[in-house]
Amino acid sequence: xxxxxxxxxxxxxxxxxxxxxxxxxxxxxxxxxxxxxxxxxxxxxxxxxxxxxxxxxxxxxxxxxxxxxxxxxxxxxxxxxxxxxxxxxxxxxxxxxxxxxxxxxxxxxxxxxxxxxxxxxxxxxxxxxxxxxxxxxxxxxxx
Amino acid sequence: xxxxxxxxxxxxxxxxxxxxxxxxxxxxxxxxxxxxxxxxxxxxxxxxxxxxxxxxxxxxxxxxxxxxxxxxxxxxxxxxxxxxxxxxxxxxxxxxxxxxxxxxxxxxxxxxxxxxxxxxxxxxxxxxxxxxxxxxxxxxxxx
Ligand SMILES: [Co+2]
Ligand SMILES: [Co+2]
Numbered sequence: 001x002x003x004x005x006x007x008x009x010x011x012x013x014x015x016x017x018x019x020x021x022x023x024x025x026x027x028x029x030x031x032x033x034x035x036x037x038x039x040x041x042x043x044x045x046x047x048x049x050x051x052x053x054x055x056x057x058x059x060x061x062x063x064x065x066x067x068x069x070x071x072x073x074x075x076x077x078x079x080x081x082x083x084x085x086x087x088x089x090x091x092x093x094x095x096x097x098x099x100x101x102x103x104x105x106x107x108x109x110x111x112x113x114x115x116x117x118x119x120x121x122x123x124x125x126x127x128x129x130x131x132x133x134x135x136x137x138x139x140x141x142x143x
Numbered sequence: 144x145x146x147x148x149x150x151x152x153x154x155x156x157x158x159x160x161x162x163x164x165x166x167x168x169x170x171x172x173x174x175x176x177x178x179x180x181x182x183x184x185x186x187x188x189x190x191x192x193x194x195x196x197x198x199x200x201x202x203x204x205x206x207x208x209x210x211x212x213x214x215x216x217x218x219x220x221x222x223x224x225x226x227x228x229x230x231x232x233x234x235x236x237x238x239x240x241x242x243x244x245x246x247x248x249x250x251x252x253x254x255x256x257x258x259x260x261x262x263x264x265x266x267x268x269x270x271x272x273x274x275x276x277x278x279x280x281x282x283x284x285x286x
Protein backbone atom coordinates (compact mmCIF):
# COMPACT_ATOMS: atom_id res chain seq x y z
CA UNK A 1 0.00 0.00 0.00
CA UNK A 2 1.42 3.38 -0.96
CA UNK A 3 2.47 5.67 1.87
CA UNK A 4 0.17 8.65 2.35
CA UNK A 5 1.57 12.18 1.91
CA UNK A 6 2.26 13.70 5.35
CA UNK A 7 -0.17 16.54 6.07
CA UNK A 8 2.48 18.42 8.06
CA UNK A 9 0.62 20.65 10.50
CA UNK A 10 3.25 22.68 12.40
CA UNK A 11 1.13 24.37 15.09
CA UNK A 12 -2.11 26.27 15.67
CA UNK A 13 -1.75 29.40 13.52
CA UNK A 14 -4.76 31.30 14.81
CA UNK A 15 -8.30 31.07 16.07
CA UNK A 16 -10.66 33.12 13.91
CA UNK A 17 -13.43 34.94 15.75
CA UNK A 18 -16.37 36.57 13.96
CA UNK A 19 -17.19 40.06 15.21
CA UNK A 20 -19.74 42.63 14.05
CA UNK A 21 -17.47 45.66 14.54
CA UNK A 22 -13.73 45.24 14.08
CA UNK A 23 -12.54 48.42 15.78
CA UNK A 24 -14.71 47.79 18.83
CA UNK A 25 -13.50 44.19 19.04
CA UNK A 26 -9.82 45.19 18.76
CA UNK A 27 -10.29 47.76 21.53
CA UNK A 28 -11.98 45.10 23.68
CA UNK A 29 -9.19 42.56 23.19
CA UNK A 30 -6.52 45.20 23.88
CA UNK A 31 -8.23 46.68 26.92
CA UNK A 32 -9.66 43.54 28.49
CA UNK A 33 -7.27 40.77 27.49
CA UNK A 34 -4.13 42.88 27.03
CA UNK A 35 -3.72 41.62 23.47
CA UNK A 36 -1.51 43.43 20.94
CA UNK A 37 -2.88 44.15 17.49
CA UNK A 38 -0.03 43.38 15.10
CA UNK A 39 -1.74 43.62 11.69
CA UNK A 40 -4.99 44.62 10.01
CA UNK A 41 -6.10 44.21 6.42
CA UNK A 42 -9.09 43.93 4.15
CA UNK A 43 -9.63 40.83 2.01
CA UNK A 44 -12.39 41.60 -0.48
CA UNK A 45 -12.36 38.07 -1.94
CA UNK A 46 -13.04 36.63 1.52
CA UNK A 47 -15.47 39.47 2.34
CA UNK A 48 -13.69 40.44 5.56
CA UNK A 49 -11.86 43.21 7.34
CA UNK A 50 -9.55 41.51 9.82
CA UNK A 51 -7.09 42.07 12.64
CA UNK A 52 -4.38 39.73 13.96
CA UNK A 53 -3.71 39.97 17.70
CA UNK A 54 -0.93 38.44 19.74
CA UNK A 55 -1.72 37.15 23.23
CA UNK A 56 1.22 37.51 25.58
CA UNK A 57 4.31 35.86 24.07
CA UNK A 58 2.36 33.16 22.25
CA UNK A 59 2.91 32.10 18.64
CA UNK A 60 -0.75 31.33 18.04
CA UNK A 61 -2.80 34.44 17.26
CA UNK A 62 -6.37 35.63 17.54
CA UNK A 63 -7.80 36.68 14.16
CA UNK A 64 -10.81 38.98 14.46
CA UNK A 65 -13.01 38.85 11.36
CA UNK A 66 -15.65 41.47 10.56
CA UNK A 67 -17.93 41.14 7.53
CA UNK A 68 -17.70 43.55 4.59
CA UNK A 69 -21.33 42.74 3.76
CA UNK A 70 -24.21 40.76 5.30
CA UNK A 71 -24.05 38.11 2.59
CA UNK A 72 -20.35 37.39 3.09
CA UNK A 73 -19.31 34.15 4.82
CA UNK A 74 -18.72 35.98 8.12
CA UNK A 75 -21.90 38.05 7.69
CA UNK A 76 -23.98 34.92 7.27
CA UNK A 77 -22.20 33.21 10.19
CA UNK A 78 -23.05 36.07 12.54
CA UNK A 79 -26.67 36.16 11.34
CA UNK A 80 -27.05 32.44 12.04
CA UNK A 81 -24.84 31.83 15.11
CA UNK A 82 -24.00 35.29 16.51
CA UNK A 83 -20.45 36.48 17.06
CA UNK A 84 -17.92 33.94 18.29
CA UNK A 85 -15.34 31.38 17.24
CA UNK A 86 -15.70 30.68 13.53
CA UNK A 87 -12.51 28.88 12.42
CA UNK A 88 -9.36 27.13 13.62
CA UNK A 89 -6.23 27.61 11.53
CA UNK A 90 -3.08 25.51 11.43
CA UNK A 91 0.28 26.55 10.01
CA UNK A 92 1.79 24.31 7.34
CA UNK A 93 5.14 24.52 5.57
CA UNK A 94 3.70 23.28 2.26
CA UNK A 95 0.00 23.79 1.64
CA UNK A 96 -0.03 21.83 -1.62
CA UNK A 97 1.33 18.76 0.18
CA UNK A 98 -1.04 19.33 3.11
CA UNK A 99 -4.08 19.46 0.80
CA UNK A 100 -2.88 16.39 -1.13
CA UNK A 101 -2.37 14.48 2.11
CA UNK A 102 -5.83 15.43 3.37
CA UNK A 103 -7.50 14.48 0.08
CA UNK A 104 -5.73 11.09 0.19
CA UNK A 105 -7.31 10.63 3.63
CA UNK A 106 -10.80 11.37 2.25
CA UNK A 107 -11.03 14.93 3.55
CA UNK A 108 -12.57 17.57 1.28
CA UNK A 109 -11.02 20.99 0.75
CA UNK A 110 -13.25 23.94 -0.03
CA UNK A 111 -11.04 25.39 -2.80
CA UNK A 112 -9.51 23.42 -5.66
CA UNK A 113 -6.39 25.57 -5.32
CA UNK A 114 -5.17 27.63 -2.35
CA UNK A 115 -6.18 31.30 -2.22
CA UNK A 116 -4.68 34.44 -0.73
CA UNK A 117 -4.90 34.79 3.02
CA UNK A 118 -3.58 37.20 5.63
CA UNK A 119 -0.28 38.87 4.70
CA UNK A 120 -0.16 37.11 1.35
CA UNK A 121 -0.23 33.64 2.87
CA UNK A 122 -1.68 30.76 0.84
CA UNK A 123 -4.74 29.23 2.47
CA UNK A 124 -7.37 26.58 2.02
CA UNK A 125 -10.23 25.35 4.22
CA UNK A 126 -11.44 21.88 5.18
CA UNK A 127 -15.18 21.11 4.96
CA UNK A 128 -16.39 21.22 8.57
CA UNK A 129 -18.38 18.04 7.99
CA UNK A 130 -15.05 16.28 7.41
CA UNK A 131 -13.43 17.79 10.52
CA UNK A 132 -15.89 17.11 13.34
CA UNK A 133 -17.80 20.33 12.82
CA UNK A 134 -14.72 22.57 12.88
CA UNK A 135 -13.97 24.93 9.96
CA UNK A 136 -10.26 24.18 9.66
CA UNK A 137 -8.01 26.62 7.79
CA UNK A 138 -4.55 25.67 6.53
CA UNK A 139 -2.05 28.53 6.28
CA UNK A 140 1.27 28.54 4.47
CA UNK A 141 2.88 31.88 5.43
CA UNK A 142 4.43 33.99 2.69
CA UNK A 143 8.19 33.51 2.63
CA UNK B 144 -7.95 56.61 39.44
CA UNK B 145 -6.55 53.31 40.71
CA UNK B 146 -4.57 51.19 38.29
CA UNK B 147 -6.39 48.06 37.18
CA UNK B 148 -4.92 44.66 38.03
CA UNK B 149 -3.18 43.25 34.94
CA UNK B 150 -5.07 40.23 33.61
CA UNK B 151 -1.83 38.60 32.46
CA UNK B 152 -2.74 36.26 29.60
CA UNK B 153 0.47 34.47 28.56
CA UNK B 154 -0.68 32.63 25.39
CA UNK B 155 -3.47 30.50 23.94
CA UNK B 156 -3.47 27.38 26.16
CA UNK B 157 -5.84 25.27 24.08
CA UNK B 158 -8.90 25.22 21.88
CA UNK B 159 -11.61 22.97 23.32
CA UNK B 160 -13.60 20.97 20.80
CA UNK B 161 -16.78 19.09 21.72
CA UNK B 162 -16.94 15.55 20.33
CA UNK B 163 -19.48 12.78 20.76
CA UNK B 164 -16.95 9.94 20.96
CA UNK B 165 -13.52 10.66 22.45
CA UNK B 166 -11.66 7.59 21.19
CA UNK B 167 -12.94 8.08 17.64
CA UNK B 168 -12.00 11.76 17.73
CA UNK B 169 -8.49 11.06 19.05
CA UNK B 170 -7.96 8.49 16.29
CA UNK B 171 -9.18 11.02 13.72
CA UNK B 172 -6.85 13.78 14.94
CA UNK B 173 -3.90 11.37 15.06
CA UNK B 174 -4.56 9.78 11.67
CA UNK B 175 -5.73 12.82 9.73
CA UNK B 176 -3.94 15.77 11.33
CA UNK B 177 -0.90 13.91 12.67
CA UNK B 178 -1.61 15.15 16.18
CA UNK B 179 -0.06 13.50 19.25
CA UNK B 180 -2.29 12.63 22.19
CA UNK B 181 -0.29 13.61 25.28
CA UNK B 182 -2.86 13.19 28.06
CA UNK B 183 -6.36 11.91 28.78
CA UNK B 184 -8.46 12.21 31.91
CA UNK B 185 -11.98 12.21 33.24
CA UNK B 186 -13.34 15.24 35.13
CA UNK B 187 -16.61 14.23 36.76
CA UNK B 188 -17.28 17.73 38.11
CA UNK B 189 -17.08 19.16 34.58
CA UNK B 190 -18.95 16.14 33.16
CA UNK B 191 -16.27 15.35 30.58
CA UNK B 192 -13.79 12.74 29.43
CA UNK B 193 -11.03 14.66 27.65
CA UNK B 194 -7.83 14.32 25.65
CA UNK B 195 -5.06 16.87 25.11
CA UNK B 196 -3.36 16.75 21.71
CA UNK B 197 -0.24 18.50 20.50
CA UNK B 198 -0.11 19.77 16.91
CA UNK B 199 3.40 19.67 15.49
CA UNK B 200 5.78 21.52 17.78
CA UNK B 201 3.20 24.04 18.96
CA UNK B 202 2.63 25.11 22.56
CA UNK B 203 -1.10 25.57 22.11
CA UNK B 204 -3.04 22.31 22.31
CA UNK B 205 -6.29 20.85 21.07
CA UNK B 206 -8.51 19.66 23.92
CA UNK B 207 -11.13 17.13 22.81
CA UNK B 208 -14.11 17.05 25.19
CA UNK B 209 -16.66 14.22 25.25
CA UNK B 210 -19.72 14.35 27.51
CA UNK B 211 -20.11 11.94 30.42
CA UNK B 212 -23.89 12.43 30.19
CA UNK B 213 -26.37 14.19 27.88
CA UNK B 214 -27.19 16.83 30.51
CA UNK B 215 -23.57 17.83 31.05
CA UNK B 216 -22.34 21.16 29.64
CA UNK B 217 -20.71 19.42 26.67
CA UNK B 218 -23.71 17.10 26.20
CA UNK B 219 -26.06 20.05 25.99
CA UNK B 220 -23.68 21.93 23.66
CA UNK B 221 -23.61 19.03 21.21
CA UNK B 222 -27.38 18.64 21.35
CA UNK B 223 -27.86 22.33 20.53
CA UNK B 224 -24.93 23.13 18.17
CA UNK B 225 -23.46 19.79 17.12
CA UNK B 226 -19.81 18.87 17.60
CA UNK B 227 -17.25 21.63 17.10
CA UNK B 228 -15.27 24.38 18.81
CA UNK B 229 -16.72 25.02 22.26
CA UNK B 230 -14.12 27.02 24.21
CA UNK B 231 -10.91 29.05 23.89
CA UNK B 232 -8.46 28.79 26.78
CA UNK B 233 -5.64 31.13 27.74
CA UNK B 234 -2.74 30.34 30.05
CA UNK B 235 -2.23 32.67 33.01
CA UNK B 236 0.50 32.70 35.65
CA UNK B 237 -1.91 33.79 38.41
CA UNK B 238 -5.58 32.97 37.98
CA UNK B 239 -6.66 34.89 41.08
CA UNK B 240 -5.10 38.08 39.68
CA UNK B 241 -6.51 37.34 36.23
CA UNK B 242 -10.04 36.97 37.59
CA UNK B 243 -9.69 40.08 39.75
CA UNK B 244 -8.45 42.05 36.76
CA UNK B 245 -11.32 40.88 34.60
CA UNK B 246 -13.92 41.65 37.28
CA UNK B 247 -12.45 45.16 37.62
CA UNK B 248 -13.05 45.54 33.88
CA UNK B 249 -16.71 44.51 34.23
CA UNK B 250 -16.29 40.95 32.96
CA UNK B 251 -18.20 38.19 34.75
CA UNK B 252 -16.57 34.89 35.70
CA UNK B 253 -18.70 31.76 35.87
CA UNK B 254 -17.26 30.46 39.17
CA UNK B 255 -16.74 32.52 42.31
CA UNK B 256 -13.49 30.61 42.88
CA UNK B 257 -11.33 28.68 40.39
CA UNK B 258 -11.98 24.95 40.03
CA UNK B 259 -9.88 21.95 39.07
CA UNK B 260 -9.02 21.65 35.39
CA UNK B 261 -6.82 19.37 33.31
CA UNK B 262 -3.79 17.96 35.12
CA UNK B 263 -4.76 19.69 38.37
CA UNK B 264 -4.68 23.15 36.84
CA UNK B 265 -6.85 25.88 38.34
CA UNK B 266 -9.45 27.19 35.91
CA UNK B 267 -12.31 29.63 35.57
CA UNK B 268 -14.52 30.64 32.65
CA UNK B 269 -15.68 34.02 31.36
CA UNK B 270 -19.37 34.48 30.52
CA UNK B 271 -19.51 34.31 26.70
CA UNK B 272 -21.82 37.33 26.66
CA UNK B 273 -18.94 39.35 28.14
CA UNK B 274 -16.41 38.00 25.63
CA UNK B 275 -18.01 38.52 22.23
CA UNK B 276 -19.75 35.15 22.22
CA UNK B 277 -16.61 33.16 23.05
CA UNK B 278 -16.52 30.83 26.09
CA UNK B 279 -13.10 31.86 27.41
CA UNK B 280 -11.28 29.60 29.86
CA UNK B 281 -8.41 30.79 32.02
CA UNK B 282 -5.86 28.14 32.99
CA UNK B 283 -3.19 28.36 35.67
CA UNK B 284 -1.12 25.18 35.24
CA UNK B 285 -0.22 23.16 38.32
CA UNK B 286 3.33 23.91 39.43
CO1 LIG C 1 -8.13 32.66 9.31
CO1 LIG D 1 -10.51 23.56 28.43
